[in-house]
Amino acid sequence: MRERVGAFFRNTYAPDSHGVCNVCRGPASGGICRICARHRNDYGNGLADRTVLLTYAQGSHPDGPHQSAHEVRAYKGYKGTPPVERCKENLQLVVNTAIQVHYPCISRWLNASWDGITFVPSRDRPGKNHPVAALANAVLSNSRLELQKFLLEPGPGSDNKHQLVADRFTVPDRWRDVVDGKNILIVDDTWTTGSSAQGAAIAVKGAGASSVTVLCVDRWLRHDWEDHRTLIDTLDNPYDPLICPVVGRVCSRSADFRLTRV
Template identity: 40%
Template structure:
């Protein structure tokens, strides 16, 4: 890591600790956590959660090659947890929070600046970038677009494409489908033979993000990485509850979201 990037990493770490340390915590990989989405599996020897296991069994290599959630959201608690409030308010169509949006954008920027080489070491540098479009606000005015714009590109030239929701998205039920997104022929040509980074805000079931991967790989993308701010944990799910109730350390931008032993930030 260069001196200027080291300085940025230290400043980003301190800033995010002060701003989101009381509500966000890092995702974790290893025993008892899904190797795809980092959710608790309920058993230390189980490497995939039920959702990711079914998706991989059905779609094989067409699902994303790497999924990188940065933090956990503690969902459906009473009273509502601040992490849920923040990820929902950032994109509220009624009263969006610029403060929340700015923090999520900075989390994406810091994570890709500090740990971009870790992603590259695992699956290669990304050549193309896109985002998971919203059904209700599918265009460039959705706040997720700003998350994608804050990806740090390390001085590289990265093409940008847009996925378009199809009429079949009306039948989406949180499970991946090959037909809810589409690419124009021009965009399909851009992703062919390339590694595509897909940016999203929240991973709940992974259905939409993995649907994006199915569409991109059908168009010829060789690899797909999904980068999302938050992995939603549900207080309604028994296997999630112990993590939600535990006293986890505050979010640390230096902890590698790619996985243990993958971090190159200290080099």
């Protein structure tokens, strides 16, 4: 894992880390960043109850595309280029390993186990053939989890790419039973402003879900934004799957895992 992605991915800071937003793990003073605070003000409990972000991607690097940024774009094809299989495998490996090691930590944090799973669909390529579906499948390839799958569809507000709106996605009627009263996991590849993942959370909560967890592979940071660059400058260590995305260090679960698997 460290050989494959450690050179360019970095672990995210845990929620409640100093100077980091509890929701998006971007830079923040006082626990929550301005964008997430605005979302909370506008949508309150309609948003995700828990957000799990695994790595930081470094956008707008002054020396040209950083490999971390390239991976999350290339895995699904970017600017007319076809998807790069190795990038997809790398992201799947990050997701699968994080769930294998830290699912107990995440479910303890949520105080519930997931019942159902979906992913954030793309407006241009909705449906299960989008590469982000492969990331949701990387959760499911963990044999301990048996979750019911369902699909979101783009809603009337799907043109609204950068702003959080309540009708960006819908839960089709045929999936209502899978969602109503259930604990749902929503998988996405990249968190930029959170408007896609939180838009999906609003749709799922609106369909009656008891709780929503968002699992996002990458938090997108930008070198050309000063507060982002300050955070990037603190990211020294290669991505380590044993660092817990919930507590931000080697947790009791990863200590067990290391002992039993070595």
